[in-house]
Amino acid sequence: MQYELYYWPGIQGRGEFIRLALEEAGADYVDACRRAESSGMGMSAMMRLMESPELAQLPFAPPFLKAGEQIIAQTANILFFLGPRLGLAPDDEAGRLWVHQLQLTIADLVTEAHDTHHPIGSGLYYEDQKPEALRRAQDFTQMRLPKFLGYFESVIERNPAGADWLAGADITYADLSMFQVIEGLRYAFPRNMKRLEPEYPLLVALHERVAARKRIKAYLTSKRRQAFNNDGIFRAYKELDR
Amino acid sequence: MQYELYYWPGIQGRGEFIRLALEEAGADYVDACRRAESSGMGMSAMMRLMESPELAQLPFAPPFLKAGEQIIAQTANILFFLGPRLGLAPDDEAGRLWVHQLQLTIADLVTEAHDTHHPIGSGLYYEDQKPEALRRAQDFTQMRLPKFLGYFESVIERNPAGADWLAGADITYADLSMFQVIEGLRYAFPRNMKRLEPEYPLLVALHERVAARKRIKAYLTSKRRQAFNNDGIFRAYKELDR
Incomplete structure (x- = not known):
């Protein structure tokens, strides 16, 4: 199955915890908001989903994952779902x-x-x-x-x-x-x-x-890995690092 | 199985989310820290567990639940564990x-x-x-x-x-x-x-x-339900309620 990850573009943010799991497992996934609008993806695809009046299992906020027809939100919940499927969680x-x-x-x-x-x-x-x-x-x-x-x-x-x-x-x-x-x-x-x-x-x-x-190393030097910046969760404000 | 709930005494706090699930299900449980020290329970029992050097699966903070030999922490995680066992979660x-x-x-x-x-x-x-x-x-x-x-x-x-x-x-x-x-x-x-x-x-x-x-109603008027107070998560500070 091809997973679709939906998260704000331009930052690592909470989406990065999901990306790292997908990358380590070599999973087939699309980072939806970083794809071109012309491909039917991009931010508009995320907003369409979040604002769809038909969506019963509404996410409060990104990130969320689309796995077939299932939409799963909350970072830790997504990882709980993915863990066994990606071989990144115990069996019991x-x-x-x-x-x-x-x-x-x-x-x-x-x-x-x-x-x-x-x-x-x-x-x-x-x-x-x-x-x-x-x-x-x-x-x-x-x-x-x-x-x-x-x-x-x-x-x-x-x-x-x-x-x-x-x-x-x-x-x-x-x-x-x-x-x-x-x-x-x-x-x-x-x-x-x-x-x-x-x-x-x-x-x-x-x-x-x-x-x-191996896969994490390749990922970290790829274009798929975005750099940290001062729009994300972790920000380099010198005055806060006394 | 008798569950043991460990949480700071004197406040509802995050422990209350667990208590409500146990009460609604009529489950057999002990609110460990509210029991007498003389019974081997109370705060010392909680501190003993948290500070035990043998404990492999260490909680970061209360609440945690003892279910047989298993110790589970993080409120939402405890509820995820209890949900199906108490008939308070879907089957799928x-x-x-x-x-x-x-x-x-x-x-x-x-x-x-x-x-x-x-x-x-x-x-x-x-x-x-x-x-x-x-x-x-x-x-x-x-x-x-x-x-x-x-x-x-x-x-x-x-x-x-x-x-x-x-x-x-x-x-x-x-x-x-x-x-x-x-x-x-x-x-x-x-x-x-x-x-x-x-x-x-x-x-x-x-x-x-x-x-x-029925069971929640009985619980809310029982001595097991502690009152809200200004040591808990929800506090009645008038100046914050403008």
Whole structure:
């Protein structure tokens, strides 16, 4: 089956967690909004779907995935659906719930990283919430980020199958997402990450292990991978990286 | 099986979404932290579990559920696990993912409601972030809340099985959570909810339908139901309800 991914063009954003899973698996997919309007895809295709009055299972927001007639939204939910189909999740229910639990905790970290530049309103400009962003970013880099990183480091350390991945003996979609979070954090908070990373060697090694995967490596240097920029979740505002 | 729910005592918080599902199903469960320390339960039992160096599948934070030897965290993940076991989720995979997607969107709304009084740091006091809270609450009540409520209203309206519930012909855990969110919003933002509710008649009717369920009704008047208070997610700060 050819999957169709719908997500805002021009940023990695939450869509990137889905892209990484599809790329690692070598899956057949279309990044719909990045295709030409003339092909029937592009932003208008996404808006048509989101605004269709016939759509019963309405997404609240992108990303969403079209798999045949099924439309699935919420990043962690999409990955829960894709995981077994792409060979990126354990076979048993308990294992799948555990990987999903990790993904939901990654999602919480991603939301908090986003809110460092948008602590007041996601519909307002960063420029309209700079003093608040400064305070929130300070709390994030000093309190929350070390707590999250320490947690994930500990999860890898306790993995009964060995300290290569977050869960089990094989790579899962949660490892790919963890890689992406570290990439994003390095882009947004280079000074803080330089300070923090030595304390989390297993996370750093996991990041390198993902980056070295054949298909991920090819993807990261392809045109399909968009660069980080200051419209996305992770933004390089120097003043927030004290 | 007797389930054990672990969550901070003294508040409804995220634990309440789990409690409502267990109560509606008449499930056998223990609200561990509200039991006496002398019975081997209470807060120490929760801390023992969370700090156990042997625990491989570590929760990042409460709530978590103990089901036999399995420990499951993240509210939406716990409900995904419990749903089919308690008869509160559809039988088919597509239906279960749809209900889970709704639950994850409810979780996003809950986080945003929480952040109205904690926009800067969850570890700081409300008193230390009051001006920021004022701005965030204004954005929430004017922009975000109507967007979320309009979305869920539309989901009920589009339910092919009828406009009684969010998904399908029978009650699911997402309906119970939606009920709880409306309860919480009425507690935290009575003035805004009075203004907004007339626009969302299907949501209001769903709330009443849940409140009238036999077991939920009995639960809400029992000692097991804790009252809302200003330590929880939904807080009655008048200044934030303009």
